[in-house]
Amino acid sequence: MSECTHDCESCGQDCSERKTSFLEEPHRLSHIKKVIGVVSGKGGVGKSSVTSMLAVLTRRDGFKTAILDADVTGPSIPKAFGLKQKAAGTEEGILPVRTKTGIDVMSINLLLENDTDPVVWRGPVIAGTVKQFWTDVIWDDVDFMFVDMPPGTGDVPLTVFQSIPVDGIIVVTSPQQLVSMIVEKAVKMAEMMNVPVLGIVENMSYFECPDCKKKHAVFGESHIEDIAAKYGIQNIAKLPITGEIASACDKGIVELLGAQWLNEMADAVENLL
Numbered sequence: 001m002s003e004c005t006h007d008c009e010s011c012g013q014d015c016s017e018r019k020t021s022f023l024e025e026p027h028r029l030s031h032i033k034k035v036i037g038v039v040s041g042k043g044g045v046g047k048s049s050v051t052s053m054l055a056v057l058t059r060r061d062g063f064k065t066a067i068l069d070a071d072v073t074g075p076s077i078p079k080a081f082g083l084k085q086k087a088a089g090t091e092e093g094i095l096p097v098r099t100k101t102g103i104d105v106m107s108i109n110l111l112l113e114n115d116t117d118p119v120v121w122r123g124p125v126i127a128g129t130v131k132q133f134w135t136d137v138i139w140d141d142v143d144f145m146f147v148d149m150p151p152g153t154g155d156v157p158l159t160v161f162q163s164i165p166v167d168g169i170i171v172v173t174s175p176q177q178l179v180s181m182i183v184e185k186a187v188k189m190a191e192m193m194n195v196p197v198l199g200i201v202e203n204m205s206y207f208e209c210p211d212c213k214k215k216h217a218v219f220g221e222s223h224i225e226d227i228a229a230k231y232g233i234q235n236i237a238k239l240p241i242t243g244e245i246a247s248a249c250d251k252g253i254v255e256l257l258g259a260q261w262l263n264e265m266a267d268a269v270e271n272l273l
């Protein structure tokens with residue numbers, strides 16, 4: 001093609017020189033066995049909380065666990081783990097920050113001078129940052145890397161799916177009808193990318209009365225079984241609305257949370273090995 005920019009990622013032409021794989025090599029000192037993307041169709045449904053809890057549970061089971069925070073404009077992972085120190089670098093690359101129980105984390109907030117500095121960058125720059133979290137960070141030996149994706153099906157999730165070899169995704173949703181509709185977009189995107197859906201987590205599914213133990217569907221009845229059946233997804237988890245989750249994440253002590261609601265989802269992840 002006479003007008004070829006050699007940027008196949010942004011070109012739809014099916015020419016003979018077209019690159020068919022955009023997969024990037026991780027840092028030469030990284031040995032990552034399985035990558036699990038945690039996605040949501042919509043923001044604020046608890047994707048970062050679920051990512052943190054799954055990392056905590058798999059770590060508790062003795063696995064080497066890491067979190068790549070790909071939510072560059074809304075990074076919540078360092079706060080959930082109470083990480084205060086910044087990431088350091090060597091001549092070889094960037095080093096992740098280790099949590100109290102030994103989970104390695106990389107997030108833009110570990111590189112910015114102030115946690116409150118906003119990231120006002122164009123999409124390709126954000127996507128490039130996420131790629132560098134894969135290529136330039138020395139992750140060392142990792143059994144399970146959880147990638148906390150930005151919500152939706154935009155530029156960054158596409159970059160992650162194309163450049164990182166994702167072994168499976170976990171979809172996080174909340175029970176509202178609208179969110180259920182949007183979650184199907186995320187499931188279909190995973191299908192388009194040929195990535196298996198390991199499970200769906202319905203967060204804020206119900207509120208359990210502390211006195212009578214009755215469960216109240218605050219955000220309406222659940223549709224998660226229907227969606228799971230429609231797409232042949234085996235694993236489902238339902239999390240209650242509880243101050244336990246909110247305060248553990250807000251106080252930076254997510255590693256102290258029992259997180260028993262996600263035990264079976266963590267088993268599904270561990271079965272990948």
Ligand SMILES: Nc1ncnc2c1ncn2[C@@H]1O[C@H](COP(=O)(O)OP(=O)(O)OP(=O)(O)O)[C@@H](O)[C@H]1O
Pocket residue numbers: 040042043044045046047048049050071074076150151203204239240241242243245246247249250
């Ligand atoms: N089950 C729950 N019960 C009570 N609070 C919750 C629950 N799940 C999450 N939260 C709280 O809701 C807020 C949003 O959660 P979180 O940051 O995990 O969402 P998110 O989907 O990652 O958001 P986004 O990606 O849009 O930034 C947090 O303050 C978190 O502590």
